[in-house]
Amino acid sequence: MRSIAGRLLLVLGCGLxxxxxxxxxxxxxxxxxxMVRHLDDGLLAxxxxxxAFASVDQGRVEFEFDSGPIDVxxxxxxxxxxxxxxxxxxxxxxxxxxxxxxxxxxxxxxVQLPGGRxxxxxxxxxxPRAEARDEHDDEPPGAAVSGDEGEVDExxxxxxxxxxxxEPMIVVAAVDRGPVDAALGALAAALxxxxxxxxxxxxxxxxxxVRSGLAPLRRLGAELGGVSGPTISQRFDAxxxxxxxxxxxxxxxxxxxxxESALERERAFADAxxxxxxxxxxxxRATAEVAARWxxxxxxxxxxxxxxxxxxxxxxxVESLLLLSRGQAGSPLPVGLExxxxxxxxxxxxxxGQKRLDLRVDLNAGTLRATPEAVEIIVRNLLDNAVEYTxxxxxxxxxxxxxxxxxxxxxxxxxxxxxxRDLERLFEPFFRADRSRGDRSHAGLGxxxxxxxxxxxxxxxxxxxxxxxxxxxxxxxxxxxxxxxRRRPATG
Amino acid sequence: MHLxxxxxxxxxxxxxxxxxxxxxxxxxxxxxxxxxxxFARHNPYDVxxxxxxxxxxxxxxxxxxxxxxxxxxxxxxxxxxxxxDDRVRGLRxxxxxxxxxxxxxxxLVARIEALVRRRYDAKAPVLCVGPLQVDTTARRxxxxxxxxxxxxxxxxxxxxxxxxxxxVVKREQIxxxxxxxxxxPMSNAVDRLVCSLRKKIEPAGGERLLRTRRxxxxxxHGEGS
Numbered sequence: 001m002r003s004i005a006g007r008l009l010l011v012l013g014c015g016l017x018x019x020x021x022x023x024x025x026x027x028x029x030x031x032x033x034x035m036v037r038h039l040d041d042g043l044l045a046x047x048x049x050x051x052a053f054a055s056v057d058q059g060r061v062e063f064e065f066d067s068g069p070i071d072v073x074x075x076x077x078x079x080x081x082x083x084x085x086x087x088x089x090x091x092x093x094x095x096x097x098x099x100x101x102x103x104x105x106x107x108x109x110x111v112q113l114p115g116g117r118x119x120x121x122x123x124x125x126x127x128p129r130a131e132a133r134d135e136h137d138d139e140p141p142g143a144a145v146s147g148d149e150g151e152v153d154e155x156x157x158x159x160x161x162x163x164x165x166x167e168p169m170i171v172v173a174a175v176d177r178g179p180v181d182a183a184l185g186a187l188a189a190a191l192x193x194x195x196x197x198x199x200x201x202x203x204x205x206x207x208x209x210v211r212s213g214l215a216p217l218r219r220l221g222a223e224l225g226g227v228s229g230p231t232i233s234q235r236f237d238a239x240x241x242x243x244x245x246x247x248x249x250x251x252x253x254x255x256x257x258x259x260e261s262a263l264e265r266e267r268a269f270a271d272a273x274x275x276x277x278x279x280x281x282x283x284x285r286a287t288a289e290v291a292a293r294w295x296x297x298x299x300x301x302x303x304x305x306x307x308x309x310x311x312x313x314x315x316x317x318v319e320s321l322l323l324l325s326r327g328q329a330g331s332p333l334p335v336g337l338e339x340x341x342x343x344x345x346x347x348x349x350x351x352x353g354q355k356r357l358d359l360r361v362d363l364n365a366g367t368l369r370a371t372p373e374a375v376e377i378i379v380r381n382l383l384d385n386a387v388e389y390t391x392x393x394x395x396x397x398x399x400x401x402x403x404x405x406x407x408x409x410x411x412x413x414x415x416x417x418x419x420x421r422d423l424e425r426l427f428e429p430f431f432r433a434d435r436s437r438g439d440r441s442h443a444g445l446g447x448x449x450x451x452x453x454x455x456x457x458x459x460x461x462x463x464x465x466x467x468x469x470x471x472x473x474x475x476x477x478x479x480x481x482x483x484x485x486r487r488r489p490a491t492g
Numbered sequence: 493m494h495l496x497x498x499x500x501x502x503x504x505x506x507x508x509x510x511x512x513x514x515x516x517x518x519x520x521x522x523x524x525x526x527x528x529x530x531f532a533r534h535n536p537y538d539v540x541x542x543x544x545x546x547x548x549x550x551x552x553x554x555x556x557x558x559x560x561x562x563x564x565x566x567x568x569x570x571x572x573x574x575x576x577d578d579r580v581r582g583l584r585x586x587x588x589x590x591x592x593x594x595x596x597x598x599x600l601v602a603r604i605e606a607l608v609r610r611r612y613d614a615k616a617p618v619l620c621v622g623p624l625q626v627d628t629t630a631r632r633x634x635x636x637x638x639x640x641x642x643x644x645x646x647x648x649x650x651x652x653x654x655x656x657x658x659x660v661v662k663r664e665q666i667x668x669x670x671x672x673x674x675x676x677p678m679s680n681a682v683d684r685l686v687c688s689l690r691k692k693i694e695p696a697g698g699e700r701l702l703r704t705r706r707x708x709x710x711x712x713h714g715e716g717s
Contacts, residue, residue, distance in 0.1 A: 282504060282572070289596070
């Protein structure tokens with residue numbers, strides 16, 4: 001798993017090393033170039049000055065500084081002929097030869113000076129002044145040199161032509177570059193030192209900033225780790241959280257609300273299921289205990305019959321609970337309602353007869369597109385519910401009606417004592433609007449199971465009140481809702 | 493002893509009432525809170541066994557109504573609600589005991605017996621009236637150590653009189669405690685029951701324990717008791 005802190009430290013660390021390093025290098029190279037250029041400018045000026053002191057008189061090269069004390073600057077120099085012959089050499093260069101010129105003139109380059117010292121040199125080609133013994137003998141030597149290349153300007157020396165052709169010469173001027181290198185070394189050391197200290201300081205700051213910046217995430221992680229069943233109702237306090245984490249806190253709190261709501265529903269369902277199971281268990285136990293304590297054949301037979309019945313009811317209750325938790329779907333196909341309804345009504349013939357219910361079935365060969373098992377479960381629960389909650393002498397009507405090219409099943413029963421507000425809770429688990437019946441063969445799960453199963457196979461269920469009659473309709477959802485302004489949709 | 497069972501489960505009504513009747517109790521049964529409240533108001537029950545989730549009127553509301561009206565009958569709540577909050581609420585609203593379904597029938601009977609003893613301020617389960625000993629737990633009666641064979645009604649009468657020994661008990665009170673709402677005893681049923689009981693606990697030449705106070709009722713009293 002990637003670490004945010006690791007990635008931040010890697011990127012920021014690289015930035016902290018590379019950017020100041022590149023900046024320092026740029027400063028160093030710029031300073032070095034300026035200093036070398038400055039050095040080269042001085043060397044070139046000195047070379048030109050030296051060239052101005054050279055002259056040719058009747059084929060013989062003469063240097064004015066030989067005739068008197070003339071300041072030609074510090075540093076070694078050489079004069080060469082165009083063929084490379086050393087014509088003149090400064091006193092410090094005895095026994096030492098400066099490198100031959102290469103490339104364009106004037107040329108600059110690093111050289112080694114006597115004693116192994118590093119130096120900088122300039123090579124300059126020039127035409128020496130031709131000496132004509134005339135009225136110009138008294139002109140200062142520097143007046144014979146003009147232009148950047150140090151070439152001799154014949155317009156100013158008309159005597160040169162008269163003196164005949166003059167071979168060009170090369171002057172090499174060198175300087176010890178030790179001071180420049182020392183300055184550059186000091187600059188580099190200063191840059192490296194300052195850069196290192198700055199990088200170290202920035203590294204510490206970045207480390208602290210990353211740790212501090214990620215602290216809210218660590219705190220959130222710890223808070224999330226503390227969420228458990230007993231604390232599920234608590235919410236994350238985003239007041240002190242950074243703005244960037246506010247949506248995270250908001251969504252987490254929403255998620256906790258959803259989880260808490262789901263847990264609450266599960267808990268309520270489990271409580272209700274446990275409660276519903278306790279009563280038949282109590283019946284089972286009390287019946288068995290009383291029969292066992294005062295045994296006689298008649299009582300034992302009646303008790304066994306009761307126990308068998310209770311077992312069947314508990315089995316149906318457990319099946320209903322399993323159906324609610326599973327909700328499996330199969331391949332839908334048109335399922336004829338008539339045989340399913342007839343079969344379910346046959347099973348309820350006893351209570352229907354005992355209650356003298358007015359039963360009417362008008363299905364017109366209607367079908368529902370679903371799985372046969374789902375239709376069986378839905379129809380059975382709707383009819384069981386109708387028979388259960390219709391008082392003696394009441395009426396039940398089962399019919400099919402066309403809905404947008406398909407068919408809907410309608411089960412009506414009445415009179416019922418339901419109110420409009422009860423319709424909202426009619427499909428909730430274990431809801432019983434009227435608990436006045438002592439018979440607990442129905443746990444209040446029938447309509448809940450019917451709704452859950454209907455939703456799985458693409459059927460909708462709605463309940464409406466028509467006066468004192470409850471009307472429950474089942475229709476394929478893909479055909480659209482049935483036309484009834486008072487409907488209470490109950491699809492899953 | 494006369495009990496009222498307020499329970500909406502038909503099967504529990506039948507099994508509990510049958511079992512309690514076998515134990516010698518007269519049991520009235522109400523299937524909803526409204527009927528239970530009406531029964532409790534008009535009959536001097538020794539113990540009321542009350543379910544909570546009842547049709548028409550909730551069990552707790554029945555209990556609160558009785559207590560508001562000053563009815564001090566001992567109430568045992570018998571319910572599937574097992575949460576601590578439910579138990580605390582039931583006891584604080586005036587119940588004397590709380591039993592969660594499913595339950596053991598023996599435990600139900602034992603708790604009812606305990607409440608009956610509390611009703612008559614009897615701490616011990618064995619009541620002594622002179623040479624007579626009534627074991628209310630084993631429902632066994634001995635006279636000078638010898639077991640006395642009594643019918644269910646005779647035992648119920650003796651137990652009731654033993655709980656109130658020394659007190660004059662009216663015939664109507666005996667009827668109320670021995671017969672349920674669905675029993676229709678003959679007018680002289682109590683006299684005949686007293687007569688048959690007297691024959692069994694007062695052998696010839698023995699101590700007279702059950703005396704008749706003409707115009708008032710009966711009193712069970714033993715020498716030294």
